[in-house]
Amino acid sequence: MGKVVLVTGVARQLGGRFVRRIQRDPQVDRVVAVDAVPPEHHLGGADFIQADIRQPTIARVLAESGADTVVHMDVTGTALGSGSRTTVKETNVIGTMQLLGACQKSPNVKRLVVKSSTNVYGSAPRDPAVFTETTPPKSLPSGGFAKDAVEVEGYVRGFARRRPDVAVCVLRFANILGPTADTPLASYFSLPVLPTVFGYDPRLQFVHEDDVIDVLRIGSHEPERGTLNSGTFNIAGDGVLLLSQCSRRLGRPTVPLLLPAVTWAGSLVRTLGMSDFSPEQIRLLTHGRVVSTDQMRETLGFKPKYTTAETFADFAKSRGPGLLPPEALAGAVDRIAALPALGGGHLPTQSAN
Amino acid sequence: MADAKVIPFDDDRSRGSAVQRPQRRRSTGSRRKSGESALVREVQPLPGRAFAQDDVPVTREEQPPQKPQDDGGLERRIAGGLAFLRRRLTGDYEVDDFGYDEELTDQVLMSLLRPVYENYFRVEVKGVENIPSEGGALIVANHSGTLPLDGLMMQVAVHDHHPAGRHLRLLAADLVFMLPVVNELARKLGHTLACAEDAERLLGQGELVGVMPEGFKGIGKPFSERYKLQRFGRGGFVSTALRQGTPIIPCSIVGAEEIYPMIGNAKTLARLLGFPYFPLTPTFPWLGPLGAIPLPTKWTIQFGEPIPTDGYPPEAAEDPMLMFNLTDQVREQIQHTLYKLLVQRRSVFF
Numbered sequence: 001m002g003k004v005v006l007v008t009g010v011a012r013q014l015g016g017r018f019v020r021r022i023q024r025d026p027q028v029d030r031v032v033a034v035d036a037v038p039p040e041h042h043l044g045g046a047d048f049i050q051a052d053i054r055q056p057t058i059a060r061v062l063a064e065s066g067a068d069t070v071v072h073m074d075v076t077g078t079a080l081g082s083g084s085r086t087t088v089k090e091t092n093v094i095g096t097m098q099l100l101g102a103c104q105k106s107p108n109v110k111r112l113v114v115k116s117s118t119n120v121y122g123s124a125p126r127d128p129a130v131f132t133e134t135t136p137p138k139s140l141p142s143g144g145f146a147k148d149a150v151e152v153e154g155y156v157r158g159f160a161r162r163r164p165d166v167a168v169c170v171l172r173f174a175n176i177l178g179p180t181a182d183t184p185l186a187s188y189f190s191l192p193v194l195p196t197v198f199g200y201d202p203r204l205q206f207v208h209e210d211d212v213i214d215v216l217r218i219g220s221h222e223p224e225r226g227t228l229n230s231g232t233f234n235i236a237g238d239g240v241l242l243l244s245q246c247s248r249r250l251g252r253p254t255v256p257l258l259l260p261a262v263t264w265a266g267s268l269v270r271t272l273g274m275s276d277f278s279p280e281q282i283r284l285l286t287h288g289r290v291v292s293t294d295q296m297r298e299t300l301g302f303k304p305k306y307t308t309a310e311t312f313a314d315f316a317k318s319r320g321p322g323l324l325p326p327e328a329l330a331g332a333v334d335r336i337a338a339l340p341a342l343g344g345g346h347l348p349t350q351s352a353n
Numbered sequence: 354m355a356d357a358k359v360i361p362f363d364d365d366r367s368r369g370s371a372v373q374r375p376q377r378r379r380s381t382g383s384r385r386k387s388g389e390s391a392l393v394r395e396v397q398p399l400p401g402r403a404f405a406q407d408d409v410p411v412t413r414e415e416q417p418p419q420k421p422q423d424d425g426g427l428e429r430r431i432a433g434g435l436a437f438l439r440r441r442l443t444g445d446y447e448v449d450d451f452g453y454d455e456e457l458t459d460q461v462l463m464s465l466l467r468p469v470y471e472n473y474f475r476v477e478v479k480g481v482e483n484i485p486s487e488g489g490a491l492i493v494a495n496h497s498g499t500l501p502l503d504g505l506m507m508q509v510a511v512h513d514h515h516p517a518g519r520h521l522r523l524l525a526a527d528l529v530f531m532l533p534v535v536n537e538l539a540r541k542l543g544h545t546l547a548c549a550e551d552a553e554r555l556l557g558q559g560e561l562v563g564v565m566p567e568g569f570k571g572i573g574k575p576f577s578e579r580y581k582l583q584r585f586g587r588g589g590f591v592s593t594a595l596r597q598g599t600p601i602i603p604c605s606i607v608g609a610e611e612i613y614p615m616i617g618n619a620k621t622l623a624r625l626l627g628f629p630y631f632p633l634t635p636t637f638p639w640l641g642p643l644g645a646i647p648l649p650t651k652w653t654i655q656f657g658e659p660i661p662t663d664g665y666p667p668e669a670a671e672d673p674m675l676m677f678n679l680t681d682q683v684r685e686q687i688q689h690t691l692y693k694l695l696v697q698r699r700s701v702f703f
Contacts, residue, residue, distance in 0.1 A: 125530035125546075126527045126530070126546065128545075128548050128551045128554075129451045129452070129546060129550075129551050130450050130550070130551070130554055197533070198533055198534075199532075199533020199534035199535075199536070200533055200537055201452070201540070203448070203452045203540070239447070240448055240449065240450050241448075242448055242454075245446070246444070247444075248441075248442060248444030249443065249445075259533065287530075288452070290450050290451075292554075309447075326442070326443035326444065326445075327443075329439075329442040330439050330442070330443050333438055333439040334435075334439070336435060337432065337435045
């Protein structure tokens, strides 16, 4: 008898992709997709059940489906469509509590995968440069999605204590980017000019959507030989990009603003409801965040296909060219090099080889 | 396939640091190769196209070398400079997990610090052979001078004088990473926060790590206490070195104490600004920005004999007595060398 996988948060692109992908795995018999709103994308052969995970109905859904694997992807920073921040927070926190309560009562559940975020580490100047899974955050996130994620992880830890027979896998994803990503950071990078914080050049790490799907699959199945897929893991592509590098590679000029101005503008934009430029987003774009992925490689046995730079290149390709495309700048430098006054006409560089 | 040819861009060559190159090439081989091929491919004349974008928003990186040595050398340097500019403008360079931008450090930031190092403070370096050519090592130095110029000069000293071209990764106070601009430059220079996690990670990667355990107590001490080593924190650097089994290299810096003779400390102002101290020197803040120019003292940086830490059992890092003993040993050695160098010194300025 194969597995029955219950996936929450399928109305989002990432959830939909995961549902479509995991059905193709031979050990999976049936996929039950749950979300409060019907998804706009198709879900393959999965059974969609419209249920709000904030309501106790989720327990009935779980019991009736007989799911043995629960993949909780409904932990997100932004509302789908026109939801308010309160709804998002309730879905994240109350939804997780309801779902975990349902899992605790269900004798069938053998495996729980939770999509978390490296936001739980916060982002402060007094933090070590590289976070490992055990690094305690120096300044706990005070609000927003980061705090939700911290609370969600707290409930998941409690669940793992109460149900030691369930393999619990918490995946802390770095910033997810990719051609279809609809994260706050993706919308930030789509701005024509990027407002940055003057005097800070944060280090950023990205993880590609494809890798997210793959690592969620690793978490949902039996572990491969020599690996362990229960525990908490940081998931990020190799390498680091500075925000200045990102803007140059995208070809979008930056507008450095003083930190108080950025904070003020962020709260103004938030009040007007134009975009969710949250405080933790500003902190990320001020101090940056880099996580260690040793556990992901050695314990979980997952090797991301995309490095941070490749993820970003793939993302940049999917967006239009910016105001200062890197190719144009490179061409300009080449034209300077070609000026006869600089002696570029007869380059002696090759003769030295 | 020909290996990447490193285009000399800064003034490193004049010091005969030819051996310095291979190490650097090894670590950044792929990038330089691509830069080289881009150079070969791209720096061709493109006639008949509008010349538009030379007002690029980058000023710091534009450092076309202007010292002609011979004709071919000049052209090659310009080509190298343009290839560098091209990489910077298109974001086609790499930084490590700590934000260390090796290319920028080597080609721009070091070139900016070098005149201060060579011509202003006329730093004399001794015992650079005590720094191992490979593998992790922890350099422990005294700290002085109101502003942490001594750390930067130590970084230049290692960078320019070590035959293997090693890079010093300094551990800096959290204040550095709170200040705008400063934190950005510090990260790009390869500095990171002085905490056990970062230090262990760097040492584990086989990097050369520099630490000044006196911290603010050392750098912000009054002029009357010059060359008196302050307490070495809680000796955390010793346990870090013990855990990684890396040698500790004591380093004594003479000359930095006198650059800003701190005769007073405006504590209230410091508290208002959130700084650990606010120095009052004979010239600062009375002369305004002019008073912030350091005195041109003559410096000596002496790297001492390494103190091995690999002979201890793994639980030694938890042994407070051993830690205090080792801390004292390092401290004594630095203090002793400081006195020796002071006796040898002819004058503060020459």
